[in-house]
Amino acid sequence: MKKSRTLFQYPNLLMLIGVWLGLAPTANYAQNAVVVPIETKNNALVLATDKANRLCITHFGKRLKNTADYAQIAQQHWNKDDNAGIYNAAYTSSGSTNLVEPALNITHADGNTSTELKYVRHESVQSDMNVVHTKIVLKDEIYAVEITLHYKTYANEDVVEQWAVIKNNEKGAIELEKYASANLYFAFENYYLTSYHGSWGREMKPEETLLTNGIKTLDSKLGARTNLFAPPTFQLSFDRPATEEEGKVLLGQLAWSGNFRIDFEMDSYHHLRLMAGINPHASEYPLEAGQEFTTPALIYTFSDHGKGAASRNLHRWAKKYRLLDGNGSRLTLLNNWEATYFDFDENKLTGLFKGAKKLGVDMFLLDDGWFGNKYPRNDDRAGLGDWQENVKKLPHGIGHLVKEATAAGVKFGIWLEPEMVNPKSELYEQHRDWVIRQPERPEHYFRNQLVLDLSNPEVQDFVFGILDNMFSKNPDIAFVKWDCNAVIYNAHSQYLAKTKQKQSKLYVDYVKGLYKVLDRVRAKYPNVDMMLCSGGGGRVDYGALKYFTEFWPSDNTDPLERVFIQWDYSYFYPAIATCNHVTDWSKVSIKYRCDVAMMGKMGFDIVVDHLSPNDLASAQKAITDYNAIKEVVWHGDLYRLSNPWEQPVASVMYVSEKQDKAVMFNYLVSNRFDFIYTIEPIQLRGLDPNKKYRVRELNVYPETKTTLDETAVYSGDFLMSVGYNPDVTLRRTSVVLEITQVN
Numbered sequence: 001m002k003k004s005r006t007l008f009q010y011p012n013l014l015m016l017i018g019v020w021l022g023l024a025p026t027a028n029y030a031q032n033a034v035v036v037p038i039e040t041k042n043n044a045l046v047l048a049t050d051k052a053n054r055l056c057i058t059h060f061g062k063r064l065k066n067t068a069d070y071a072q073i074a075q076q077h078w079n080k081d082d083n084a085g086i087y088n089a090a091y092t093s094s095g096s097t098n099l100v101e102p103a104l105n106i107t108h109a110d111g112n113t114s115t116e117l118k119y120v121r122h123e124s125v126q127s128d129m130n131v132v133h134t135k136i137v138l139k140d141e142i143y144a145v146e147i148t149l150h151y152k153t154y155a156n157e158d159v160v161e162q163w164a165v166i167k168n169n170e171k172g173a174i175e176l177e178k179y180a181s182a183n184l185y186f187a188f189e190n191y192y193l194t195s196y197h198g199s200w201g202r203e204m205k206p207e208e209t210l211l212t213n214g215i216k217t218l219d220s221k222l223g224a225r226t227n228l229f230a231p232p233t234f235q236l237s238f239d240r241p242a243t244e245e246e247g248k249v250l251l252g253q254l255a256w257s258g259n260f261r262i263d264f265e266m267d268s269y270h271h272l273r274l275m276a277g278i279n280p281h282a283s284e285y286p287l288e289a290g291q292e293f294t295t296p297a298l299i300y301t302f303s304d305h306g307k308g309a310a311s312r313n314l315h316r317w318a319k320k321y322r323l324l325d326g327n328g329s330r331l332t333l334l335n336n337w338e339a340t341y342f343d344f345d346e347n348k349l350t351g352l353f354k355g356a357k358k359l360g361v362d363m364f365l366l367d368d369g370w371f372g373n374k375y376p377r378n379d380d381r382a383g384l385g386d387w388q389e390n391v392k393k394l395p396h397g398i399g400h401l402v403k404e405a406t407a408a409g410v411k412f413g414i415w416l417e418p419e420m421v422n423p424k425s426e427l428y429e430q431h432r433d434w435v436i437r438q439p440e441r442p443e444h445y446f447r448n449q450l451v452l453d454l455s456n457p458e459v460q461d462f463v464f465g466i467l468d469n470m471f472s473k474n475p476d477i478a479f480v481k482w483d484c485n486a487v488i489y490n491a492h493s494q495y496l497a498k499t500k501q502k503q504s505k506l507y508v509d510y511v512k513g514l515y516k517v518l519d520r521v522r523a524k525y526p527n528v529d530m531m532l533c534s535g536g537g538g539r540v541d542y543g544a545l546k547y548f549t550e551f552w553p554s555d556n557t558d559p560l561e562r563v564f565i566q567w568d569y570s571y572f573y574p575a576i577a578t579c580n581h582v583t584d585w586s587k588v589s590i591k592y593r594c595d596v597a598m599m600g601k602m603g604f605d606i607v608v609d610h611l612s613p614n615d616l617a618s619a620q621k622a623i624t625d626y627n628a629i630k631e632v633v634w635h636g637d638l639y640r641l642s643n644p645w646e647q648p649v650a651s652v653m654y655v656s657e658k659q660d661k662a663v664m665f666n667y668l669v670s671n672r673f674d675f676i677y678t679i680e681p682i683q684l685r686g687l688d689p690n691k692k693y694r695v696r697e698l699n700v701y702p703e704t705k706t707t708l709d710e711t712a713v714y715s716g717d718f719l720m721s722v723g724y725n726p727d728v729t730l731r732r733t734s735v736v737l738e739i740t741q742v743n
């Protein structure tokens with residue numbers, strides 16, 4: 001590992017004094033150390049045993065040309081004080097000589113709380129040219145606990161998935177108090193963490209901070225909808241803050257849809273320890289003799305060429321390996337949520353189907369409010385849980401709507417919120433025992449609702465049944481919007497109480513229960529498009545996105561706000577997964593709204609008949625143009641060109657794999673006098689310098705003309721070195737450009 005720079009950062013004072021007194025430093029590395037390199041195309045994480053047979057991290061960063069060289073790294077480090085082999089442990093345990101933040105904390109069957117892990121064996125299995133799965137087994141020499149560290153590498157994408165399996169081979173039950181997925185160790189000059197926070201309508205607000213001594217913790221304890229407080233997602237720049245094009249940066253995420261905790265601890269060598277996993281808060285997890293616990297994975301990619309390269313790697317990985325149908329196609333849609341809220345009936349809806357067709361989208365999505373009879377869902381205070389069509393609003397049922405939509409020439413999709421219940425519902429009356437609530441305390445509601453107890457297998461069956469019934473009765477349903485609007489208050493499970501299990505399992509078993517349901521849904525209905533939604537972007541992570549084709553980033557659809565929200569999501573998620581809808585949230589022009597929505601998976605949430613003729617023509621044109629470029633947006637590479645947090649114009653582009661087609665989106669995000677037009681050209685990225693391109697403006701508003709010379713031909717070299725001025729002004733607040741190779 002690279003040595004820390006300043007004298008004061010040499011922490012092993014004892015050793016220095018020893019050297020000064022003429023004592024030779026004792027090496028803590030072994031001559032015959034076992035060295036396990038976890039390599040991707042450009043990077044390596046190197047693990048090696050020390051003299052005490054502990055597994056340590058000796059390198060994180062650039063991959064070396066000769067694998068044999070990894071064995072020599074440990075000898076170059078003089079961290080030989082009492083912390084040697086502990087700070088940089090591959091999976092830090094607790095209760096004996098470790099005094100820093102652990103990855104693992106266990107109470108053994110006899111009540112003892114000490115664990116010390118030693119290396120036992122490892123193996124690597126290559127499943128194809130790109131993917132290698134390495135397993136390293138560690139054991140305690142006194143207590144029969146076995147930890148297997150898993151590292152799955154995706155070479156070309158430079159992505160690692162890292163998790164742990166904890167096996168209890170003791171005679172009785174043990175208790176897991178902390179059980180991180182991953183433990184990492186970095187040795188650089190400085191560490192800059194970008195984390196995200198937010199609340200409803202304000203998702204993914206970034207914050208960059210220089211990490212100092214002590215621990216910085218990212219966490220959420222909301223149970224469900226955890227991102228409402230913070231997502232399990234971060235960027236970590238090394239040495240200095242990375243930019244789009246330069247610098248060392250790691251993008252990471254815990255792929256888990258529940259409570260999480262990610263600790264960044266600076267040690268006394270000025271090295272950084274990272275522990276990421278399920279939040280141990282109120283979540284001690286018992287493990288019976290013979291049982292094992294598999295943690296969720298930490299997913300990360302590292303680049304020493306800036307954030308742009310890192311996020312393109314993550315996008316490629318997500319599309320190929322994680323997101324459901326990541327390389328497929330998606331449906332453009334018209335949603336009725338903001339168009340009608342709860343106020344609709346069959347006639348109104350069939351009218352909207354025609355609007356969808358007129359607009360030119362693929363599908364109509366029926367949102368909240370279609371169900372509940374004893375307690376009709378006419379607002380958010382009643383009906384949730386009673387998944388029968390409301391006979392007043394929909395006398396002929398969903399089947400009729402599917403037929404009507406098909407007759408109007410569009411597909412049909414439906415909104416569900418299957419994990420939740422209003423206390424004013426038949427479900428609540430019949431199954432209070434299925435609800436997460438403290439039996440002795442007053443109920444406390446989030447959006448007038450409570451969360452169903454997914455740790456209970458009966459509840460899992462019920463939730464699966466909602467989707468199963470819907471699809472069996474209406475096999476032509478093309479899309480589901482799966483919503484989740486409440487956090488977990490009063491975390492108590494009657495099921496766990498009845499089955500004499502510990503209440504502290506609830507937060508974990510809730511998420512496991514959710515994944516079990518989703519596994520069943522996908523086993524039976526592998527192809528239906530599903531949107532992951534949670535009162536906006538309250539649940540977006542790669543644990544859940546395995547089951548979903550796309551996600552809803554935020555209920556905030558103000559296009560100006562959206563430029564920022566989409567910008568920050570774009571570091572982690574590909575455009576094909578990011579649903580952007582045109583709504584009436586702001587008075588900004590329909591063109592600007594459409595242009596912003598085009599930068600992902602496009603949808604609408606408006607009453608088409610309320611549009612003026614020109615606005616209608618503009619929206620129709622936006623869809624036609626979108627259909628022409630969506631392949632590039634969905635499957636191309638993303639380049640962020642101009643940052644809205646720093647510049648008056650936000651600019652991003654997508655480039656096809658063959659570099660023959662690109663799309664550039666430009667949005668004015670400031671009204672300040674000095675900033676009302678693009679003075680300088682913006683340098684494009686990702687093109688072939690040797691190819692020639694023509695630039696054409698898309699989605700030009702009816703009865704206006706582009707100000708650009710569309711006949712000019714530019715070399716890729718010119719466009720990337722000099723740049724191109726999209727002529728963004730107060731009259732042209734958003735400009736979408738198609739860049740096409742000319743032969």
Ligand code: DGJ
Nearest residue numbers: 337367368534535536555
């Ligand atoms: C929250 C979602 O984010 C909205 O889009 C909408 O579906 C409402 N729920 C419906 O209650």
